[in-house]
Amino acid sequence: MSHKIRIIILSILLILIFLFFYKVLLSEKTYQPRSMIGKSVPEFSMENFKDINRRITNQDFSTKEIVVLNFWASWCVPCRIEHPMLNELKKKYKLFLVGINYKDNASNAKKFLNELGDPFDAIGSDSKGEVAIHFGAYGIPETYVIKKNKIVFRHIGPLNQDVVKAIVALK
Numbered sequence: 001m002s003h004k005i006r007i008i009i010l011s012i013l014l015i016l017i018f019l020f021f022y023k024v025l026l027s028e029k030t031y032q033p034r035s036m037i038g039k040s041v042p043e044f045s046m047e048n049f050k051d052i053n054r055r056i057t058n059q060d061f062s063t064k065e066i067v068v069l070n071f072w073a074s075w076c077v078p079c080r081i082e083h084p085m086l087n088e089l090k091k092k093y094k095l096f097l098v099g100i101n102y103k104d105n106a107s108n109a110k111k112f113l114n115e116l117g118d119p120f121d122a123i124g125s126d127s128k129g130e131v132a133i134h135f136g137a138y139g140i141p142e143t144y145v146i147k148k149n150k151i152v153f154r155h156i157g158p159l160n161q162d163v164v165k166a167i168v169a170l171k
Contacts, residue, residue, distance in 0.1 A: 037152065040150055065147065071141060073103060079141045093171070100131055101123055102140050142154070
């Protein structure tokens with residue numbers, strides 16, 4: 001092969017590589033979690049935060065009429081902000097609350113609950129973040145309302161009075 005043909009082939013190859021990388025750089029990179037609204041609660045099993053001899057699974061509350069499931073952690077500042085709203089959902093509205101402690105240190109989580117109160121009927125420990133992935137959660141706090149084993153509501157971020165009203169309206 002002559003020297004000119006090699007240069008032409010190499011040039012075409014470099015242009016193709018450049019175009020490929022350019023296209024990748026311009027592509028959408030935003031993570032879009034799948035929507036779980038209207039779908040059944042995903043199957044999961046995790047450590048029980050309150051009773052280490054027992055696991056928590058999706059079957060533990062599948063017979064409940066309505067469940068508020070909240071991903072939280074002691075290191076999460078917005079979780080601290082929303083905690084009074086969770087206490088209100090439990091005390092005032094008597095809802096069944098499931099907490100999922102996300103990638104947290106157990107002793108720090110216990111201190112958090114001792115300081116701010118424990119509104120949860122059950123708490124699972126999602127130390128690796130696997131349950132959060134099944135739900136499509138990508139940040140905490142994140143709250144789901146489950147009605148008759150179907151996810152009917154999702155809120156990303158700390159709860160506020162408007163969100164509490166929306167959750168109570170689903171009863």
